[in-house]
Amino acid sequence: MKQTTQFSSISRRHALAMLSAAGAVVLAGVPAYADGAAVAAKIKGLTGGRSVGEGDIELDLPEIAENGNAVKVAFSINSPMTVDNYVKAVHVMADGNPTPDVASFNFTPAMGACSASTRMRLAKTQNIIVLAEMNDGSFKQAQATVKVTIGGCGG
Amino acid sequence: MAKIKPRVKVPKKAAAGEIVEIKALISHPMHTGRGKNKKTGKKIPRKIINKFVASFDGQDVFTANFEPAVSANPYIAFPFKASKSGAFTFKWVEDGGAEFTASKKMTVA
Numbered sequence: 001m002k003q004t005t006q007f008s009s010i011s012r013r014h015a016l017a018m019l020s021a022a023g024a025v026v027l028a029g030v031p032a033y034a035d036g037a038a039v040a041a042k043i044k045g046l047t048g049g050r051s052v053g054e055g056d057i058e059l060d061l062p063e064i065a066e067n068g069n070a071v072k073v074a075f076s077i078n079s080p081m082t083v084d085n086y087v088k089a090v091h092v093m094a095d096g097n098p099t100p101d102v103a104s105f106n107f108t109p110a111m112g113a114c115s116a117s118t119r120m121r122l123a124k125t126q127n128i129i130v131l132a133e134m135n136d137g138s139f140k141q142a143q144a145t146v147k148v149t150i151g152g153c154g155g
Numbered sequence: 156m157a158k159i160k161p162r163v164k165v166p167k168k169a170a171a172g173e174i175v176e177i178k179a180l181i182s183h184p185m186h187t188g189r190g191k192n193k194k195t196g197k198k199i200p201r202k203i204i205n206k207f208v209a210s211f212d213g214q215d216v217f218t219a220n221f222e223p224a225v226s227a228n229p230y231i232a233f234p235f236k237a238s239k240s241g242a243f244t245f246k247w248v249e250d251g252g253a254e255f256t257a258s259k260k261m262t263v264a
Contacts, residue, residue: 106218112236119226
């Protein structure tokens with residue numbers, strides 16, 4: 001009951017002013033890191049808004065990375081890799097780095113299988129998103145979280 | 156500056172139809188543009204390897220585009236289906252357009 005009385009004592013104008021002030025703080029306080037929204041926007045840009053399926057992507061990521069400077073990232077995608085049915089491109093993204101992109105790969109049927117492995121920098125604990133584009137224009141994605149004990153940006 | 160040196164691992168021999176793994180690494184600091192020189196406090200400008208292209212007998216088979224989030228000394232491993240003997244060429248492109256190449260032969264029996 002006490003709460004209600006407190007709320008009613010704030011005029012509407014007052015409340016609006018407070019809200020906009022809070023908004024300004026949030027805007028100014030956004031750290032220079034990508035977030036889920038940046039990754040979502042990136043995925044939307046790549047897929048053109050088409051729906052993204054799941055499955056067939058196997059991620060090989062450590063659960064905990066002691067050193068964010070070099071974190072193994074590997075994936076393999078179940079695909080026959082024939083001229084009619086192959087994985088065209090794979091995009092690796094991270095939602096807690098200064099920019100969402102990590103790397104992207106273009107595959108060809110000549111490879112016979114679809115997998116790749118590299119090492120990336122992670123600034124902090126975050127989600128890794130792998131988006132695969134098939135030759136027929138469909139998309140698949142997989143996601144995993146990596147805990148980072150020491151970040152790997154700047155220095 | 157440390158010398159930029161590519162290193163690749165390709166099996167010398169493979170059976171026809173076998174899927175082999177190709178590994179490629181280049182020594183490169185991959186400056187993100189965010190790091191600072193500890194002595195001078197000045198920002199180190201961005202300079203990374205932004206592209207890696209693997210081709211077999213002149214045909215591109217695999218391309219990787221790297222962003223600053225890729226670690227120093229970028230390493231990449233990928234599969235390739237051996238069908239005939241030939242030569243791989245690997246190309247790394249640095250910001251600013253400098254290119255580094257390596258090549259390896261593979262015999263398919």
